[in-house]
Amino acid sequence: MSLIVGARYMPKLQHQDLQTSAQQIARERGLDTDSKRKVYLPVIRAYRVGPELVAWADGKNLRELGIYRQTGCYIERIRRNGILANPDGDAVLQMGDDIALVGYPDAHARPRPELPQR
Structure with missing residues (x-):
């Protein structure tokens, strides 16, 4: 329980913006749209x-x-009600599910307004 609370509130206590940090890491690894090198790792x-x-x-x-x-991405995992599951083809997405999509950077860069990033 304390690990969950720490993971949730520690960035706020340290005055870190996780979205900005994630974008910076993406730039450093060549995953942004302005990158001159292409990365072909999922x-x-x-x-x-x-x-x-x-x-x-x-x-x-x-x-x-x-x-x-x-x-262009696969659904690797679905988290529903705190339970992480490997989905099969018969799984149906429900409101509030968290899904993990795996794909190449170009596939993630395609606009998908129906998929708000976490």
């Missing part, structure tokens, strides 16, 4: 399932959605 990013994605999914399972064809 990247994992977390997204929160919101109303736009639920409406787009319309009750379809992951197999029917074809997330890879739409985004």
Whole structure:
């Protein structure tokens, strides 16, 4: 419990902006759009399932959605109600799920308004 509380509040106590830090790390590793070098290692990013994605999914399972064809990324994990699971093709996304998408930087750079980044 204390680890969770520490991970949640420590950056605020240290006056760190995690989004700015993440962007700086991405620039340092050549993952930003202005980078001259191309990185071909997969990247994992977390997204929160919101109303736009639920409406787009319309009750379809992951197999029917074809997330890879739409985004170029795979859903590696789903966290629902604090439980981390490896999804199969029959999983259905629900409001508030956290999903981990794995893909190459170019795939993550594509605009996806229905997937707000965590």
